[in-house]
Amino acid sequence: MSKPLLRAAVALAALVFVSAAGAADNGDPLPSWNAGPTKDAIVAFVTKVTDENGSGFVAPEDRVATFDNDGTLWIEQPMYVQLAFALDRVKALAPEHPDWKDKQPFKAAIEGDMKTLAASGEKGVAELVMATHAGMTPDAFQKIVGDWLAAAKDERFERGYTKLVYQPMLELLSYLRDNGFTTYIVSGGGIEFVRNFSERVYGIPPAQVVGSSIKTKYEIVDGEPALLRLPEMNFIDDKDGKPVGINQHIGQRPIAAFGNSDGDFQMLEWTTAGEGPRLGVIVHHTDAEREYAYDRDSTFGRLDKALDAAVENGWIVVDMKNDWKQVFPSAE
Amino acid sequence: MSKPLLRAAVALAALVFVSAAGAADNGDPLPSWNAGPTKDAIVAFVTKVTDENGSGFVAPEDRVATFDNDGTLWIEQPMYVQLAFALDRVKALAPEHPDWKDKQPFKAAIEGDMKTLAASGEKGVAELVMATHAGMTPDAFQKIVGDWLAAAKDERFERGYTKLVYQPMLELLSYLRDNGFTTYIVSGGGIEFVRNFSERVYGIPPAQVVGSSIKTKYEIVDGEPALLRLPEMNFIDDKDGKPVGINQHIGQRPIAAFGNSDGDFQMLEWTTAGEGPRLGVIVHHTDAEREYAYDRDSTFGRLDKALDAAVENGWIVVDMKNDWKQVFPSAE
Numbered sequence: 001m002s003k004p005l006l007r008a009a010v011a012l013a014a015l016v017f018v019s020a021a022g023a024a025d026n027g028d029p030l031p032s033w034n035a036g037p038t039k040d041a042i043v044a045f046v047t048k049v050t051d052e053n054g055s056g057f058v059a060p061e062d063r064v065a066t067f068d069n070d071g072t073l074w075i076e077q078p079m080y081v082q083l084a085f086a087l088d089r090v091k092a093l094a095p096e097h098p099d100w101k102d103k104q105p106f107k108a109a110i111e112g113d114m115k116t117l118a119a120s121g122e123k124g125v126a127e128l129v130m131a132t133h134a135g136m137t138p139d140a141f142q143k144i145v146g147d148w149l150a151a152a153k154d155e156r157f158e159r160g161y162t163k164l165v166y167q168p169m170l171e172l173l174s175y176l177r178d179n180g181f182t183t184y185i186v187s188g189g190g191i192e193f194v195r196n197f198s199e200r201v202y203g204i205p206p207a208q209v210v211g212s213s214i215k216t217k218y219e220i221v222d223g224e225p226a227l228l229r230l231p232e233m234n235f236i237d238d239k240d241g242k243p244v245g246i247n248q249h250i251g252q253r254p255i256a257a258f259g260n261s262d263g264d265f266q267m268l269e270w271t272t273a274g275e276g277p278r279l280g281v282i283v284h285h286t287d288a289e290r291e292y293a294y295d296r297d298s299t300f301g302r303l304d305k306a307l308d309a310a311v312e313n314g315w316i317v318v319d320m321k322n323d324w325k326q327v328f329p330s331a332e
Numbered sequence: 333m334s335k336p337l338l339r340a341a342v343a344l345a346a347l348v349f350v351s352a353a354g355a356a357d358n359g360d361p362l363p364s365w366n367a368g369p370t371k372d373a374i375v376a377f378v379t380k381v382t383d384e385n386g387s388g389f390v391a392p393e394d395r396v397a398t399f400d401n402d403g404t405l406w407i408e409q410p411m412y413v414q415l416a417f418a419l420d421r422v423k424a425l426a427p428e429h430p431d432w433k434d435k436q437p438f439k440a441a442i443e444g445d446m447k448t449l450a451a452s453g454e455k456g457v458a459e460l461v462m463a464t465h466a467g468m469t470p471d472a473f474q475k476i477v478g479d480w481l482a483a484a485k486d487e488r489f490e491r492g493y494t495k496l497v498y499q500p501m502l503e504l505l506s507y508l509r510d511n512g513f514t515t516y517i518v519s520g521g522g523i524e525f526v527r528n529f530s531e532r533v534y535g536i537p538p539a540q541v542v543g544s545s546i547k548t549k550y551e552i553v554d555g556e557p558a559l560l561r562l563p564e565m566n567f568i569d570d571k572d573g574k575p576v577g578i579n580q581h582i583g584q585r586p587i588a589a590f591g592n593s594d595g596d597f598q599m600l601e602w603t604t605a606g607e608g609p610r611l612g613v614i615v616h617h618t619d620a621e622r623e624y625a626y627d628r629d630s631t632f633g634r635l636d637k638a639l640d641a642a643v644e645n646g647w648i649v650v651d652m653k654n655d656w657k658q659v660f661p662s663a664e
Contacts, residue, residue, distance in 0.1 A: 249581065251538030
């Protein structure tokens with residue numbers, strides 16, 4: 001490279017560098033969050049743990065942040081998305097299972113009888129999950145989930161579910177990662193279900209998803225090695241299962257945790273009880289107009305104990321209606 | 333410093349500098365590997381999957397490489413390091429358990445009676461593990477393991493175990509990471525045991541360690557949230573457990589797998605049966621002088637079925653004696 005050319009290249013590089021730094025400086029990394037104490041508290045926490053000269057500095061390798069999925073990163077009303085998937089699968093598979101017509105909870109699932117389904121409780125839902133989520137390889141399951149997500153639409157919002165993620169939370173995930181955090185999903189939902197879209201929707205790769213799981217078996221099928229999903233529970237990543245799942249999977253206690261329901265209580269409790277700066281955040285669904293308003297009496301995403309504990313533990317409660325400028329991503 | 337000594341020091345410094353610069357520039361990333369077909373095959377694979385214009389290109393997010401630990405990354409003779417740890421723990425805890433003096437397999441462990449211990453089989457070893465690895469928090473366990481690793485020494489080599497890792501494999505881990513791979517440990521050993529040193533010794537963070545585990549329980553102790561390690565097996569990450577553990581933890585099929593025993597057979601089989609370029613590598617312990625020579629008849633790290641399968645499957649067999657210029661890192 002000639003000398004003038006080299007100098008020009010250096011100048012150009014400097015320019016690129018300066019403008020990149022400028023964008024990072026004046027730019028609001030959380031444009032969908034209204035100004036106020038909630039946003040301030042989040043920014044203050046990130047500023048504190050990334051300030052190398054401050055007393056609250058946390059090394060990048062310890063900046064672990066965990067996020068619940070249903071109700072925290074995407075919609076969970078009028079029912080968990082994975083339950084909608086299971087119900088659709090029951091309907092799709094019904095012709096192969098003529099006995100389901102007269103057998104609960106399948107009958108209720110086929111007829112859309114949500115009352116009977118709810119009455120069947122966790123046991124009923126588990127039966128539906130086993131019948132629809134097992135008996136195939138993880139790859140085949142991914143194909144089924146991917147096809148369903150591409151086609152299914154939420155009735156009220158007339159959108160696919162992966163467009164019913166929360167724009168302010170997408171910004172928060174990016175903001176944390178830009179500040180050296182590793183972001184994990186810690187979901188009560190199925191680990192393989194969430195992995196189908198976690199990378200393309202949230203930027204969270206499969207290995208950074210923790211979730212509930214069924215057992216899997218390694219076997220040789222027609223001379224080819226394969227994994228087979230079995231109709232047997234392996235791990236329930238909910239309530240006190242969340243700290244257990246985090247310890248097993250990540251091997252570190254998070255310094256920040258984000259949830260929205262009593263299923264996240266123990267994750268928030270364990271995270272914020274650690275030493276040094278800690279952040280616990282609860283998304284409170286207060287916006288019936290733009291999304292939903294629910295808490296203590298909800299079937300899905302019930303928020304009761306964790307809401308009471310928030311004050312005592314210094315957890316930030318996001319008031320969706322007032323703290324979020326925008327709920328869902330803008331239409332493309 | 334005398335003049336001749338000073339001159340010698342300067343010459344040495346220059347030599348070190350030149351060789352360091354040489355390594356960085358023209359660059360043999362695998363200096364402890366002798367030239368030959370083994371090294372060529374590894375480099376050819378990495379070159380192929382990273383060549384954006386080639387037909388074998390693999391996107392960085394799919395460059396997943398999994399490594400067994402015992403016998404692949406560090407020594408496993410005359411017994412697994414974790415077994416040496418368990419035996420030492422039995423001795424340390426024996427005063428609190430007077431009944432162990434007359435109770436197998438504890439009696440054999442205390443007396444160093446390896447024959448009786450071996451005869452107690454997997455059940456006996458599991459009993460020792462439960463008695464020594466459970467009943468405390470993961471943090472407390474980390475402290476115990478860390479203290480032990482800092483003090484314990486291998487008798488033959490008169491070195492701590494974390495200095496009995498394989499220098500060529502350390503170079504391989506770095507080489508793969510420098511080429512956009514994510515490196516995971518997939519060990520039959522305990523996940524929490526391996527996590528104690530994986531980051532500082534191998535550069536592999538806790539979340540990238542897959543291993544066997546015992547169950548853990550979340551509870552509140554004296555008002556503080558805590559995890560408690562229970563004397564109950566959770567998952568055995570060996571043989572057909574390895575593909576299952578990889579799928580559960582990583583959620584992707586590796587494109588390269590490295591092992592040394594029949595415990596790694598299924599991991600290698602599953603990895604190399606996938607589409608596109610695949611690499612399966614077996615470390616064959618052929619060096620009785622510098623390390624150990626063992627395979628089909630060994631109690632620890634038995635290599636029989638996987639050695640036969642290597643030819644058929646195109647797995648690379650590393651001949652430790654001839655392929656490795658150096659086995660352990662140089663003394664500091």
